[in-house]
Amino acid sequence: MKLLTLPLIVAGLLCAGAAQADEALAKAKGCLACHTVDKKLIGTMYKEVAKKYAGQKDAEAQIATTIVKGTPTPAGLGWQKAGSATLPFMPPNAAVKPDEAAKLAKWILSQK
Numbered sequence: 001m002k003l004l005t006l007p008l009i010v011a012g013l014l015c016a017g018a019a020q021a022d023e024a025l026a027k028a029k030g031c032l033a034c035h036t037v038d039k040k041l042i043g044t045m046y047k048e049v050a051k052k053y054a055g056q057k058d059a060e061a062q063i064a065t066t067i068v069k070g071t072p073t074p075a076g077l078g079w080q081k082a083g084s085a086t087l088p089f090m091p092p093n094a095a096v097k098p099d100e101a102a103k104l105a106k107w108i109l110s111q112k
Helices: 002-028 045-053 059-069 073-081 096-108
Strands: none
Touching: 002 096, 045 059, 045 096, 059 096
16 A cells, blocks of 8 residues: 555655746746736736636647737737736747747646
8 A cells, every 4th residue: 555655645746846847937937927826917817817728729839829929919908808917918928938838838727
């Protein structure tokens, strides 16, 4: 029984470490200046983003692209009209590399 428990504990710690690492990446790249996981700030809270994209097969790619390239003004107006964001669009974040954007997108989608 003890032999089965140890791998589960290790797996849990690794998953928790990855989640914290991605939150640290979001902070390092300036994402948390406008967004939070569960409170409205300037940008949409990540829980709302995760909810909007839940179940979409290309969600990670869409979010990663938005992180790097931003949104055109009309696309962002939906969040603002819904009262979920202060700004009408999200500016591009050139400091985020595509592989980092993919990690951030996966982390954002994990917020529930």
